[in-house]
Amino acid sequence: MFKRLRGLFSNDLSIDLGTANTLIYARGQGIVLNEPSVVAIRQDRGPGGSKSVAAVGEEAKRMLGRTPRNITAIRPLKEGVIADFTVTEKMLQYFIHKVHESRMIRPSPRVLVCVPCGSTQVERRAIKESAAGAGAREVYLIEEPMAAAIGAGLPVDEPRGSMVLDIGGGTSEVAVLSLSGIVYSQSVRIGGDRFDEAIISYVRRNYSTTIGEATAERIKEEIGSAFPGSEVLEIEVKGRNLAEGIPRSFTLNSNEILEALQEPLSGIVSAVKAALEQTPPELGSDVAERGIVITGGGALLRNIERLLEEETGLPVVVAEDPLTCVARGGGRALELIDQHGGFDLFATE
């Protein structure tokens, strides 16, 4: 009863609880929050000292890899699913509060959370419960590719096949949708994080230098590319030389990064190819005619659509504002609940 009352003062939220970033879309307001899924935890001194949250989101991300002994900055999600339940709950709680900052009453919104289509029942339940624990009145789950397709503006309700590839931080999901349902979906645990790791290990191998995750991410964003382009970009980075043990600076170019990314990229390409192979022919021809849509942060990798075009021979299109597609799509799905009970869209636990 009280929850319902409080619900009047809360917005419906669609949360893209991603490995790298958490986005919140509030109904009627658009994207209201886009922060890294990072929590910094302070452990009080002494054995058995109590833990408290030191920072969440952007602030915590800046601490990542730069913390003193009593603070640990962690990413509570790994590969699209919850790795640390309590911390995820705390983080969600913080984000939901942040969105309702100006309210006097404790918010109790209806929440729609996106889950990877490859997640297990246990993982889905964990996500559902942590959202409920964070104060949600009702929790709905939606599979990520479905939300991504809606957010990208694909005509998912039509009896035509649409293929969407969502490259997230922890997972990449490829799905064929038709008539508001998923015909085929596959989730591979390759995403932005794997790109970073690949860069780190490439640099270690070829330059005998260790770099941190944040640096690897910066390299990826600035010069990373999935297909040889017309120009070669360069970046200067600093890392600890393994032989000397001293930080040294060196220069990387985009072709090297392309080489470094080959392995994770080929994983994604083969997932797409497998999906095309498994798609029923009628839907496959729809996909071939119109093309594949890429969403998610991975779509920002330079020339990723060229790579997929060359590999599959199909037109490939990057959705507009690919980072927020999932959250926006979830928001749209939430609106559909009220319009005509769009429960067909939702995933079951």
Next chain:
Amino acid sequence: MIPSDPTSEEGVEHARIDSPGKRLRIERQAKGLSLEQVAAQLHLSQPMVQALEEDAYARLPGPVFIRGYLRNYARLLGLDPERILAAYAQSEPREPEHPPMVAPATGLPMSRRRWGRWIPGVLLILVLLALLGYWWQMRMGALLVATPPPTETDIQAGTAEDEAPATPSTDGEAAASVSAPLGPPPGPGYAPPAAAETPPLPPRSADSPSTPAPVPAEAATEPVPAPPAETPAGTVDAPPKVVMTFSAPCWVDVRDRSGRFKMLGELKAGETRTLGGEPPYRIVLGNTQGVRILVNGEPFDLAAHARGNVARFTLDPGKPD
């Protein structure tokens, strides 16, 4: 791959006012590429590329794809994709993104959902109506019936209990009674009607005290009092008095014709009940051995109706059976 040459910049400048399709075509021709080559590079069919160049967006799939194709085409030609897209956005006043609808769900579940949404509201209204009705009756009862007539007595002990809890319980009960007038709790919903029923029999109100049931109930248990006063018709066939005396615990279910008078439940040894309401009565007795029925003072032959120890019969004291 394709070196961006100065002509492209010039092309863009030149085509500022042009639609994105025109700009792309000019650029393609300047580069000396054929439609086929472009189509092959973009992995699109020729008609689609042609549609892009002619700005015939109706022949192309949704806006997501158009934007993507334009971007890829622009990149292929070495143009700035953002400018082409901006031009597209201008030429194509962002059509209201057609909301992806749920597969138009089959009619049935849909309507069920609709109903589901209304049920709480309807229930609330029903409860409110029931409350209003109850309050109205209470008022009317208070105005018209100074006294509960002897009929009131009929619902002896049972009524006495009912009368008290009636007020608090009605709202809930009344709602229930709307849908299912079930036996056991001789619904408070029913008791008031009995009271309201009384107005037609005003004369009687004079002789009994104006207090509610309990008092008359006591009185009524005596074999003597009320019956003569029964209804205006009393002169001719004064409704015969039926008295049940219990010598052993017995489960009873007595209902009169109108259904207003009811006696349900188990009565203990030594209790005596006088039936009110209108005959004939439908009677079920659980233990015939422990009951004696007197109709106008004459013993009624229960054995004739009993099967085993249970008797189910209709008793019309007016007529000899």
